[in-house]
Every structure is written in structure tokens, then in C-alpha cells.
Amino acid sequence: MVKVEIVDEKESNSPYASDSSAASSSESLSSVDSEIANDETIFDRLAALVDIVPPTTRHKITSRIASTGSFFKTTGKVVGNIVWIVTTSALLVGLPLAVSLEDEAKLVAQEKEEQQAGQQVCSIVHILTPCKS
Structure with a gap:
């Protein structure tokens, strides 16, 4: 979910403040990126x-995934039963x-x-006597 906050531009800790003592804009943006990366997970x-x-x-995607999963489960069960019988x-x-x-054969x-x-x-x-065939 996306959170929307109202930020007062007069705050001194804002990375977008137009204060003359603030660091360059690239440094402040990199600090904002690192803060977001630390707080937010994938x-x-x-x-x-x-x-x-x-x-x-x-809904369409979840129903298709569910029906595909059901198909593979049923197919796996049938194949397992056939292998068991054989x-x-x-x-x-x-x-x-x-x-x-x-x-x-022995x-x-x-x-x-x-x-x-x-x-x-x-x-x-x-040799001694003839054999009967």
C-alpha cells in the first residue's frame, strides 16, 4: 500500500529543502534512496x-492459477496410482x-x-559293445 504524507517544506531535515547550507542535490537524493531501501523490503x-x-x-489470474494447481494435483495423483498398480x-x-x-531353464x-x-x-x-539308439 502507498502512504501519502504531507511534508512541510520548512522542515530543516528534509532532503529537498532549499537551504543554502544543504549539500548538493545528488547527495541528498542518494540519502533518500538509501533510506527507502532500508525501510522497504522486496x-x-x-x-x-x-x-x-x-x-x-x-480474480482471473488467481482462478487460473488455482485451476492449474488443481489440474497438476489431480494428474499427479492419477499418475501415482498408475505407477503403484504397475x-x-x-x-x-x-x-x-x-x-x-x-x-x-535350469x-x-x-x-x-x-x-x-x-x-x-x-x-x-x-567301443566295447554297440549302443542302442
């Missing part, structure tokens, strides 16, 4: 900008399936090894 300056924007425009399904269905497929590999060992035994025995 938040105060941004809060003062609210008065520049008309109420209807402010993850739990993969753990409950995919993991046991992968373990059973791995066990079956059995197939073991049977192949046994067949190869049987053929080697048959080839050794073939």
Missing part, C-alpha cells in the same frame, strides 16, 4: 503492486513368473547335460 514492494492490477484481472502387479505376478521360468539345461553325459558314456561303451 515483499513490501511486490505487495504494493497489487493496487496496480484491477480486481477483475486479479509396480505391485509386476512384483506379485512378474517376479514369481520370472523365478519359475528360471527354474524351468531343468532344461540339466537335461541337456545329462543327455550329453549319456552320449559320452554310450560312446565309451560303444
Whole structure:
């Protein structure tokens, strides 16, 4: 908000006084700038900008920001639920399936090894007697 004060020009501590003993105008203006900078924060300056924007425009801006925030919140919740469903399904269905497929692959590999060992035994025995095929 903007404060309006009536300042008497006859005050001796005014930086705009036309006194002959006053410092140069650039020095007095720099002292005024430093006083304003010390007293006022950035938040105060941004809060003062609210008065520049008309109420209807402010309402439109806030409603759009609120609807955008609501959209992202809802979208995030839906995406989170989908990720949860996919993850739990993969753990409950995919993991046991992968373990059973791995066990079956081990059995197939073991049977192949046994067949190869049987053929080697048959080839050794073939020297003594012919093998049955």
C-alpha cells in the first residue's frame, strides 16, 4: 500500500529543502534512496503492486492459477496410482513368473547335460559293445 504524507517544506531535515547550507542535490537524493531501501523490503514492494492490477484481472489470474494447481494435483495423483498398480502387479505376478521360468531353464539345461553325459558314456561303451539308439 502507498502512504501519502504531507511534508512541510520548512522542515530543516528534509532532503529537498532549499537551504543554502544543504549539500548538493545528488547527495541528498542518494540519502533518500538509501533510506527507502532500508525501510522497504522486496515483499513490501511486490505487495504494493497489487493496487496496480484491477480486481477483475486479479480474480482471473488467481482462478487460473488455482485451476492449474488443481489440474497438476489431480494428474499427479492419477499418475501415482498408475505407477503403484504397475509396480505391485509386476512384483506379485512378474517376479514369481520370472523365478519359475528360471527354474524351468535350469531343468532344461540339466537335461541337456545329462543327455550329453549319456552320449559320452554310450560312446565309451560303444567301443566295447554297440549302443542302442
